[in-house]
Amino acid sequence: MLKKIRLLIIASILGLLALSLIQGYLINNTYKQKKDVFISETRKAISRLDDFSPSLDKMNDVWQDHFLNIIADYYVKKISKSTVLEKLNSITDSINDTYIKNYNKELLNKNIGYNLKFQKQVKTIILLDSIRNDTIFNSKLKSSFRLLGEEFSIKEGHKVSNSLWMTDHNFQRLVNGKEKSITFNLQFETEDRMNIEGWEKIVLRKMTSLLILSVFIFLLVFGLLYYSIKNLITQKKIADIKTDFVNNITHELKTPLATLTLATKMLKTKEIISKQGIFENTVNTIERQNIRLQKLIDQVLNNSLGYQEIQLQKELVNSKKYLNLIVADFQLSLDSKSIKFHKSININQEIFIDKFYFTTALLNILENAVKYGKEHLEINIFSKTDENFIILISDNGIGIPKKEQPFLFDKFYRVGNKEVHNVKGLGLGLYYTNQIIKAHNGIISVESEVGKGTSFTIEIPLN
Template sequence: MRKKIKLLIIASILGLLSLSLVQGYLINNTYKLKKDVFISETKKSISRIDDVSPSLDSINDVWQNYFLNVVADYYVKKISKEDVLIMLHKKTDSINNSYIENYQKEIESKNIGYNLKFQKKVKTIILLDSLGVKNDTLFQSATKPSFLLLGKNFSNKDSHNVSNSLWLTDHSFVREINGKRKSVTFNLQFQTEDRMNIDGWEKIVFRRMTSLLILSVIIFLFVFGLLYYSIKNLITQKKIADIKTDFVNNITHELKTPLSTLTLATKMLKKEEIKMQPKVIENTINTIERQNIRLQKLIDEVLNNSLGYQEIKLNKETVNASDYLNMIVDDFQLSLDSKEITFNKNIIINAEIIIDKFYFTTAVLNILENAVKYGKDNLNIDINVDAKKDFTISIKDNGIGIPKKHLAFLFDKFYRVGNKEVHNVKGLGLGLYYTHQIIKAHKGEVFVESEENKGSTFTVIIPVK
């Protein structure tokens, strides 16, 4: 049975991990989809700003016309290729602030709702001759990093591509060549890439996924809680079944001895030779009476000690704590046959407590009997009392102790420590349970501290008033 429970727990954990992995995979896919949709929406909203905005269009005309004249100078070999790029940089730098300002106004007019930066980068500048046969590459991003034309500067790693634009134009110009004014035409291919940077786009995407993430967490916690509850219930039921089985075995063992004696005594009384011996008959009847009392005590122990604290009806009275406890310990000490048990009492205290003497005495005696049952040779029992705040009784022994794993269940009904050495002691597992119920009925608490081979300490705390 225990092996089956372990296999069930392992299978449940593996199932939960599989569910988590599937859920994580679906959330990741949803995140990617939401991200793509968000980026696509943003691209769509800004993709044609350059084309539809008069202010931006006029700024673009300024640098484009200027650049055509610069290329014309290069075409007739008045300036170098490097000069073309330097002069383009200078021109776009001079108008860039105006471009950014106007672009930002266009974005605000669209009510996008988040901070967005834009840039236009140069990818290729190619000059073609009039026949389109011989190309002159002024700039190529394949060999050099693309450079900023207009907009804000940010890295490609933090940005997204919006679009690629290709500007093709044939330009005619007049220049003085070898002292003569001549009209010359060239074809220009100017390719740019538009990119955007969105501040905190990850947070925006996650915000759009909030309901999904919350639902996923709730479902996961629900499944985890259900699994935990089911396994816990299964383990609890297994423990209850074991405890009940243990109790049945114990009560059967306890009942067998008096029943066997009664059977034997009854058979003896039926014999003719016994009937002629009054002394034997009297002894046999006394034996039957003793075993009958023993059976009655066993039944009473099961019935009375099984009561819960709600069912215990207290008849409280005020007693002197010191006199009352000294009387209990003295009477208990007199009932012991062993001379190897030493009682160390520290119960001289001037305090009164309100208790049910019958029930509270039973509780204290159960703890003392427990200490004696599970004691060692030369057993020492220390009894200390304190009434500074609440009334506290501490009963400490140097017995065999209790393993830590059993402490949490020590006050459960029918529970007995699963230890061969301990199970050599007779009992039904009801004494400490009953003690706990009595203390709870007095609105108090009982605790236990123990260490194997070093002993145990039971502490009872009840309100003074």
Template sequence: MQIKSRALITGAIFTLIALTTMQGYLIFNTYDLKKKSFAVESRKKIGGIVKTSYVDSLSWNYRMDFVKKIPDYKSGNITKEELLLTLENAAKARNDQFLEYYKQGAGHFNLNENVLFNKVATTIQLIDKNGNVENLIDESKNEQVFLIGTNFPFYEGLLINNWNWSFNEEFINSNQENDTIIIRYRASLYMKILNWDKIILKQLLLLFFIAFLLLLFLITLTTYSIRNLLKLKRVSEIKTDFINNITHELKTPLATLSIATKTLTNKFAKDNKDIAEDSINTINRQNKRLQNLIDQVVDNSLGYNDIKLNLEEVNLSAFINEVCDDFYLTISNNIQFIRDIDNTEKQILIDKFYFSTAIINILNNAIKFDGTILKVKYTLSENNHIISISDNGIGISKKNKKLIFGKFYRVSEKNIHNYKGLGLGLYYCKQIIKAHYGTIDVESKEKEGTTFYIKVPVNDRKENFISR
């Protein structure tokens, strides 16, 4: 059973981890696909804005302003930097018109406002009639001239596409001869998405929330199932242990009854009154023992609501002293019994039989678990009667502290029970104290001893018990 339980728990945890990993992988893939899809949609929308006759006319105008200045450059009237500045200024003069048009187009195509666009010249070559090439802008050297849109570094954006244009321009060279030059022009279109992750996360927020809820539900379900499995395992072990224990407890009186019965029915015993009388006494004792064992199981299994209290007003100081006096007569001389009981005139409503049973059960427990020094202390606070019972026995581990008040629970080491009992004593104590509207708690350290604390409210009235 233990191996099967471990296998099931390990399997459940492994499955949970596997499902969580798969869910994380699918969410990441969904995020990545959504990101790519958003980029593709943005490219299409930008294409719908810039591939229009209006934008073409703007581009044609600043290119032609640039082309008209090339003869001056070839004639040596302006420098290369001045020529390129002509292109940049011509484009800049028309950029406000473009940005206004782009804003209107973005609204029309429902383009996200965080998507920026720019167009840059990446290659400009001048080729003379002899085939000589002069690079005004060299793409291989990452040289660019910003044209229109929002100016941002190309490496921060995504390339949409490249656009090539070629034009022949005639001019009079320095020799006053007609000449022709070929202009090869290449422009690149980029887009930049601001707060890209934030946009995608916002779009996938509902999906992430549902995924989180499913994961939380899965973890809760797995945890609940494991806890139930461990609880059922524990109940099964307690049940098996109790059956074995009660069977062992019943065997001795039953075996003795069997022998006594055989002796009584023996022909020799019929003629011997002493033997017959001893056999009858043995039968009576064992019968009483069996009855007590059954009563212990029945009575000690009661819940606090099932306990019928016969309430009396008593002085708790005097009452605890009486219980201690009676208990002291039953213990061996090697046990040191210490009392620290405050004298108080305060009265309390208790059932003397049940309350004394709870105290004696705890004291007997201390002796059973190797306690040689017992101390009973009673104090009266403003709100509670406080009884503490301490011993120097084997103590209780942290793991077992939460379990000792459970029904049928017995302290064990490596599944071996070294101490006799049905595991009902402390459970019964707790039910008795709860029936008196009190609480019972424990502090303990292994191999150092244990202290039980019983607290009963000062202001209990008889009508409170009756109305329960």
């Protein structure tokens, strides 16, 4: 059964991981789709904004007119290619601040709803000729440069659109002292780019409901899985405890019942009836076994009480006298003389307890120390006062495994090793002890190490 549970847990974890990966993949795909839609909608909203704005269009006309004159100078070889680019930069830089302000005004009119930067980059500048084209600038050979707009890197931005300006231009220039009319064709390609501040957060906000739903479904599946496995393990544990209890109680009842059966048969024989002494001994045996059976039944009934059901009759008791008396009486009840007791009970503290129930709790711990002890057993009893009254009972017995300690005070629970199960018991003693301490508004805890012993600490309020 335990092997099946382990396989179920492994299969559940693998299934949960697979579900997480699938869900992560779907969320990632949705994120990419939302991002593409968002970028596309923004691109559509600002596409060719400068072409349809009178103020921006007018500013474009200004730098374009100046640039045509610069190209004319280049065409007649008055300036170099590098000078063309320098002069173009100089013109656009002079109007760029005004251009940005006007562009932002147009963005406000569009009511975009988030911060956005825009720039126009130069891709190619080519003089077209029927014989040979003259490339003044090509971004494939040299990185593109910003014509207008705000500064940001290519990686930070997204492409909006490409614009291709084709024009043929006539101009008058002095060539070798003579004024000539010259015509050239110009190809000027630009790329509009945008930078959306915090676009990742904007896309994630658009996915908020999906993310919340995904997390909720994941947590729900994980919670149901955890709850199911926990219930399965708990049910197995309860079944094991019940089986153990039935075996223990059966074993405990078997001996007195067998004795009663034998004694009853003996009473039916004429030889026993005729002999007064043997007859009386047999009757006494039946009575003793009857009392033993009654005690077993009472133990199951009484020790199964919860702390809410225990009716305490509290009284003030001197802790030193009370504890010393309990230890002394317990020592007298032991058959073995090899068990050593070390006491440190010197505090005359008045404690408010029910003597009958509290004594039962302490005796249960002491009896367990003897039951699960070993040769040369030593038991230490120590008391002190702090904020509470504290009793410490420790031994050098066989100890309790760490994994068993959290269940030590559960009803019917017995430590699952062969050495401990050689000792008779119903698994109710420590449960009952815990309930008694709880009824006194106290707590009991255990520390133990296999082969080194066990220590129980009881704390109860001083008032």
